[in-house]
Amino acid sequence: MNVPDDRRYTNDHEWVLADxxxxxxxxTDYAQDALGDVVFVQLPERGTTVSAGDSFSEVESTKSVSxxxxxxxxxxxxxxxxxxDAPQRINEDPYGAGWICEIEMNxxxxxxxxxxxxxxxxxxxx
Amino acid sequence: MVPFGxxxxxxxxxxxxxxxxxxCRQAAVAxxxxxLGTVRVSGPDAFDRLQATLTNDLAKIGPGxxxxxHLLDPADASVVDDIIVWWVDEDVxxxxxxxxxxxxxxxxxxxxxxxxxxxxxxxxxxxxxxxEARERLEAVAPDAASVPRFRVRRFExxxxxxxxxxxxxxxxxxxxVAVPAAAAEDLWQALLDAGAQPAGLGARDTLRLEAALPLxxxxxxxxxxxxxAGLGWVVAWDxxxxxxxxxxxxxxxxxxxxxxxxxxxxxxxxxPREHCPVIVDATPAGAxxxxxxxxxxxxxxxxxxxxxxxTAEATIEIEVRDRRMAATLTALPFVRRRAKxx
Numbered sequence: 115m116n117v118p119d120d121r122r123y124t125n126d127h128e129w130v131l132a133d134x135x136x137x138x139x140x141x142t143d144y145a146q147d148a149l150g151d152v153v154f155v156q157l158p159e160r161g162t163t164v165s166a167g168d169s170f171s172e173v174e175s176t177k178s179v180s181x182x183x184x185x186x187x188x189x190x191x192x193x194x195x196x197x198x199d200a201p202q203r204i205n206e207d208p209y210g211a212g213w214i215c216e217i218e219m220n221x222x223x224x225x226x227x228x229x230x231x232x233x234x235x236x237x238x239x240x
Numbered sequence: 241m242v243p244f245g246x247x248x249x250x251x252x253x254x255x256x257x258x259x260x261x262x263x264c265r266q267a268a269v270a271x272x273x274x275x276l277g278t279v280r281v282s283g284p285d286a287f288d289r290l291q292a293t294l295t296n297d298l299a300k301i302g303p304g305x306x307x308x309x310h311l312l313d314p315a316d317a318s319v320v321d322d323i324i325v326w327w328v329d330e331d332v333x334x335x336x337x338x339x340x341x342x343x344x345x346x347x348x349x350x351x352x353x354x355x356x357x358x359x360x361x362x363x364x365x366x367x368x369x370x371x372e373a374r375e376r377l378e379a380v381a382p383d384a385a386s387v388p389r390f391r392v393r394r395f396e397x398x399x400x401x402x403x404x405x406x407x408x409x410x411x412x413x414x415x416x417v418a419v420p421a422a423a424a425e426d427l428w429q430a431l432l433d434a435g436a437q438p439a440g441l442g443a444r445d446t447l448r449l450e451a452a453l454p455l456x457x458x459x460x461x462x463x464x465x466x467x468x469a470g471l472g473w474v475v476a477w478d479x480x481x482x483x484x485x486x487x488x489x490x491x492x493x494x495x496x497x498x499x500x501x502x503x504x505x506x507x508x509x510x511x512p513r514e515h516c517p518v519i520v521d522a523t524p525a526g527a528x529x530x531x532x533x534x535x536x537x538x539x540x541x542x543x544x545x546x547x548x549x550x551t552a553e554a555t556i557e558i559e560v561r562d563r564r565m566a567a568t569l570t571a572l573p574f575v576r577r578r579a580k581x582x
Contacts, residue, residue, distance in 0.1 A: 150251065150442060151258040153533035154509040172561075174511055176257045176442050176532055179561075201509065205256070
């Protein structure tokens with residue numbers, strides 16, 4: 115499974131890539147592989163306030179639906195509208211074109227508290 | 241791999257469910273469906289035992305043919321199992337129930353005149369399905385490739401005694417092959433080498449849903465009769481032998497069914513799911529029995545048990561996790577097989 119070193123991870127298999135106070139969020143290669151072919155993404159709305167750990171999006175495959183949990187506290191500033199018609203981007207390119215949304219973090223230091231790539235590799239190989 | 245009816249089965253191969261689904265609609269795929277039971281009913285009274293037990297009329301077919309039929313619960317005409325019968329030889333029938341129902345079917349078909357023997361473990365079944373299924377099979381087993389729809393034929397493959405039937409569960413043309421377990425892996429590999437793509441349980445489910453083929457435990461099962469499932473054609477009301485559950489089913493037919501299977505389509509991609517409530521004209525009316533995203537149509541489709549007589553003018557909604565999506569009543573099947581020469 116691909117686990118890029120340039121970003122951080124959660125126990126719920128989201129990845130987070132921060133640029134200053136702005137955090138881009140998606141689901142990991144491991145998560146998309148477990149889900150199978152993604153056919154629908156319930157995107158959060160721009161402007162939504164999210165609390166870390168809250169479900170704020172859903173990713174559905176032909177076999178199941180999976181919640182996406184906010185990795186940090188903040189508000190949603192951008193969503194990836196390409197996923198409306200092409201949810202398979204999550205399977206094809208989970209760390210790139212398959213991003214789900216961007217969150218403006220209330221406190222940028224939260225990012226550093228998330229799991230690094232090495233810890234996430236250990237989590238999914240356990 | 242996922243557990244299914246006591247078997248470990250592949251949900252999808254590396255291509256993924258959607259690609260496998262589309263390959264079956266456009267080319268050819270191979271499914272390992274060895275989890276289907278095979279109950280061999282034989283002996284001079286085999287015909288009579290089957291005829292008196294199952295709903296359809298075997299007198300309408302003959303040796304070398306296949307028939308879809310039901311086993312009903314005598315108490316309430318619930319569908320205990322839906323079954324394909326392969327009439328292999330004059331006195332030999334291979335009855336093919338769903339994975340988890342094999343024991344119940346064995347019990348119902350065992351009689352004084354002879355056994356109903358569960359031979360599931362002795363053979364594998366490979367289903368080759370799709371508009372190019374027969375072309376792919378031709379290169380591997382020509383005798384199997386030419387078996388007509390709903391016909392059954394014995395043949396040998398590399399010396400192994402096999403049975404081919406022009407049956408399937410995808411809405412496409414195709415052939416199902418029963419092969420001795422020892423030869424199954426070689427046949428599977430030969431089919432893949434001939435260009436059939438492997439397909440898993442995920443694609444099998446989305447394909448059968450587009451074709452509106454019922455799945456036991458969803459559209460059929462405890463409390464659901466053939467009439468509610470819209471499968472009255474499976475019932476031979478007038479055959480002299482009768483069948484298990486006839487009295488209860490006749491009573492339901494006279495009273496009229498309280499609910500009936502209907503097809504629903506949504507406009508978005510979000511899959512409706514089993515158990516989602518269906519609201520008709522603002523009133524809860526029933527529930528989805530199977531639902532998913534249709535890879536061919538590009539939107540959600542669902543089968544649901546609803547009161548009979550709902551018209552096209554009704555406002556129908558499906559409730560998916562506290563959100564409601566608009567749905568329209570849709571004639572079944574959702575996807576119809578393209579006309580072919582055979």
